[in-house]
Amino acid sequence: AQTVTQSQPEMSVQEAETVTLSCTYDTSENNYYLFWYKQPPSRQMILVIRQEAYKQQNATENRFSVNFQKAAKSFSLKISDSQLGDTAMYFCAFMKHKGGSEKLVFGKGTKLTVNP
Amino acid sequence: NAGVMQNPRHLVRRRGQEARLRCSPMKGHSHVYWYRQLPEEGLKFMVYLQKENIIDESGMPKERFSAEFPKEGPSILRIQQVVRGDSAAYFCASSPLLGQGPGEQYFGPGTRLTVT
Numbered sequence: 383a384q385t386v387t388q389s390q391p392e393m394s395v396q397e398a399e400t401v402t403l404s405c406t407y408d409t410s411e412n413n414y415y416l417f418w419y420k421q422p423p424s425r426q427m428i429l430v431i432r433q434e435a436y437k438q439q440n441a442t443e444n445r446f447s448v449n450f451q452k453a454a455k456s457f458s459l460k461i462s463d464s465q466l467g468d469t470a471m472y473f474c475a476f477m478k479h480k481g482g483s484e485k486l487v488f489g490k491g492t493k494l495t496v497n498p
Numbered sequence: 499n500a501g502v503m504q505n506p507r508h509l510v511r512r513r514g515q516e517a518r519l520r521c522s523p524m525k526g527h528s529h530v531y532w533y534r535q536l537p538e539e540g541l542k543f544m545v546y547l548q549k550e551n552i553i554d555e556s557g558m559p560k561e562r563f564s565a566e567f568p569k570e571g572p573s574i575l576r577i578q579q580v581v582r583g584d585s586a587a588y589f590c591a592s593s594p595l596l597g598q599g600p601g602e603q604y605f606g607p608g609t610r611l612t613v614t
């Protein structure tokens with residue numbers, strides 16, 4: 383079974399600074415996908431970024447980028463130029479690639495607070 | 499294109515009552531997933547359905563919980579004889595049918611169930 387570990391229950395950062403959230407996972411699969419989801423106080427789950435395991439290039443979405451280390455089974459999220467609206471819970475998630483849609487396995491989350 | 503709809507947003511039930519949670523997937527999506535989020539926890543997979551079929555119910559408790567996704571109408575998650583431990587946020591996600599690779603899962607706003 384796959385497991386996802388987020389070792390930082392809470393983090394804080396000053397507005398406009400950069401912050402990195404950690405995620406490690408355990409799997410015997412070779413093909414899979416990794417995701418970061420954001421859950422603001424509204425509780426809506428919002429996809430931030432996704433990474434295909436077969437791609438060596440790290441995914442980037444505007445101010446959000448990942449550092450994907452397949453051998454180390456590490457998938458960290460970097461948020462640059464932090465904004466107050468980035469304050470939320472952030473969940474790392476794993477999905478097997480099975481040729482179709484599969485269930486997501488989530489970590490316990492990191493609560494990020496951006497301070498003015 | 500409306501997003502994933504869930505209703506009700508909030509549901510209060512007394513112990514022993516039944517709870518019915520509804521999920522209408524995005525237009526054109528034929529895969530539905532249900533997840534449960536306990537307080538201070540990440541989301542946990544419960545069940546994966548396609549129209550009229552349960553594909554994976556490995557995360558569903560064996561008793562009192564059932565799910566369906568009929569040919570017409572929303573997907574329903576039913577919890578019979580609710581207990582306090584069922585209090586949680588229940589999220590539905592949908593994804594499209596794809597030939598290759600996972601369909602991105604789009605989440606609804608969740609139903610917060612409180613058992614008194």
